Ligand SMILES: [Zn+2]
């Protein structure tokens with residue numbers, strides 16, 4: 001079982017299942033919203049995810065028509081991303097997951113807009129946008 005929480009402890013969640021997708025996104029929205037060189041996400045079945053506390057402390061931001069980003073409105077921790085094209089999946093921010101869960105092979109998306117000030121050589125397939133484009 002996988003668990004996680006936001007920085008201020010209000011939002012806590014549990015994932016009863018496997019992480020079935022593991023990506024690092026280098027798009028400018030993820031970089032800006034996560035305040036980082038890239039954002040790492042664990043794809044899980046929506047039915048495997050449940051809040052233990054703090055669901056009412058969540059706010060959301062639509063970074064595009066298809067992307068809804070959920071974060072703790074108190075501490076600003078990014079919790080997860082919902083994609084309208086994948087209603088059965090959630091992409092949980094790796095940074096709020098506790099410990100070192102079992103992960104599938106990583107891949108990198110939106111390398112075409114990666115931060116120019118950081119070089120990546122840590123392995124994994126790299127795609128300019130999405131893998132299928
Ligand atoms: Zn918080």
Ligand SMILES: [Zn+2]
Pocket residue numbers: 025026027028029030031039110
């Ligand atoms: Zn992104």
